[in-house]
Amino acid sequence: MPETINNNISVLQLNTAEIDAFVLSHGHYDHFGGLVGFLAANKGKLKRNLPFFIGGEDCFCTRETAVGQYGALDRKAILDAELALMLAQGPAVVADHGFTTGKIAQASFERPLRPSSEKIGIINGFGCFPDKVAPVKNTGTFIPDDFEHEIATNFMLKDKGLVVLTSCSHRGVINTIRQSQAASGISKVHAVIGGFHIVPPLDDKYIHQVIASLKEIGPDYLVLAHCCGERFYDLARAEMPEKVIRSAVGTRFVFANGPKPT
Numbered sequence: 001m002p003e004t005i006n007n008n009i010s011v012l013q014l015n016t017a018e019i020d021a022f023v024l025s026h027g028h029y030d031h032f033g034g035l036v037g038f039l040a041a042n043k044g045k046l047k048r049n050l051p052f053f054i055g056g057e058d059c060f061c062t063r064e065t066a067v068g069q070y071g072a073l074d075r076k077a078i079l080d081a082e083l084a085l086m087l088a089q090g091p092a093v094v095a096d097h098g099f100t101t102g103k104i105a106q107a108s109f110e111r112p113l114r115p116s117s118e119k120i121g122i123i124n125g126f127g128c129f130p131d132k133v134a135p136v137k138n139t140g141t142f143i144p145d146d147f148e149h150e151i152a153t154n155f156m157l158k159d160k161g162l163v164v165l166t167s168c169s170h171r172g173v174i175n176t177i178r179q180s181q182a183a184s185g186i187s188k189v190h191a192v193i194g195g196f197h198i199v200p201p202l203d204d205k206y207i208h209q210v211i212a213s214l215k216e217i218g219p220d221y222l223v224l225a226h227c228c229g230e231r232f233y234d235l236a237r238a239e240m241p242e243k244v245i246r247s248a249v250g251t252r253f254v255f256a257n258g259p260k261p262t
Contacts, residue, residue, distance in 0.1 A: 002037020
């Protein structure tokens with residue numbers, strides 16, 4: 001909600017005029033729900049033509065879940081705020097030092113986990129343009145969400161490797177990491193941070209496959225945020241106790257060239 005994000009910005013004493021870019025991982029309301037209120041509260045404060053990266057037109061589609069409507073990203077609010085909308089279907093450099101993955105390929109055993117459905121079209125000014133989305137998706141009804149528009153954000157830490165911000169990993173956390181490696185040409189992973197989306201009804205066999213793949217990749221740290229699942233946390237912690245870190249709202253991690261993040 002905008003009240004929450006605006007309050008947190010105030011508490012942390014962040015200067016929104018210093019923001020260099022926005023990256024929206026995917027079109028789920030719990031990831032963009034406070035955006036309109038944030039833009040309204042910071043009208044005239046943000047840099048003009050500030051880049052706003054999304055992974056594709058699908059990000060604007062109307063979505064619903066099993067419990068009802070899930071909203072749609074407000075394109076007009078973004079443009080009215082004089083942000084530069086960047087459809088980054090391929091890897092893109094962010095603020096000269098970060099980069100997005102672009103479309104996350106289905107390169108592992110993982111497949112998109114679908115807690116939502118999407119509908120192509122514009123309704124009351126909200127939604128995605130049918131001519132900019134794959135024709136096969138333009139059915140006029142809600143269809144399973146394949147999250148082709150989901151992107152991760154990454155940084156290269158000198159001498160340490162990649163820091164991968166997964167977002168939710170609807171396309172699979174291993175697929176997300178592999179895409180970050182492919183986009184950068186860097187194989188060493190220092191940290192993976194964010195949601196892994198390993199929740200019921202996924203069973204222990206699937207979880208152990210993920211853990212085995214993570215051990216093969218060999219990140220120094222796994223910082224678990226939302227939608228990781230308690231069972232995954234327990235099993236991963238048992239096998240990689242020195243690597244797995246539980247995060248929480250307000251936690252700050254600083255990665256530097258010292259021995260450990262603080």
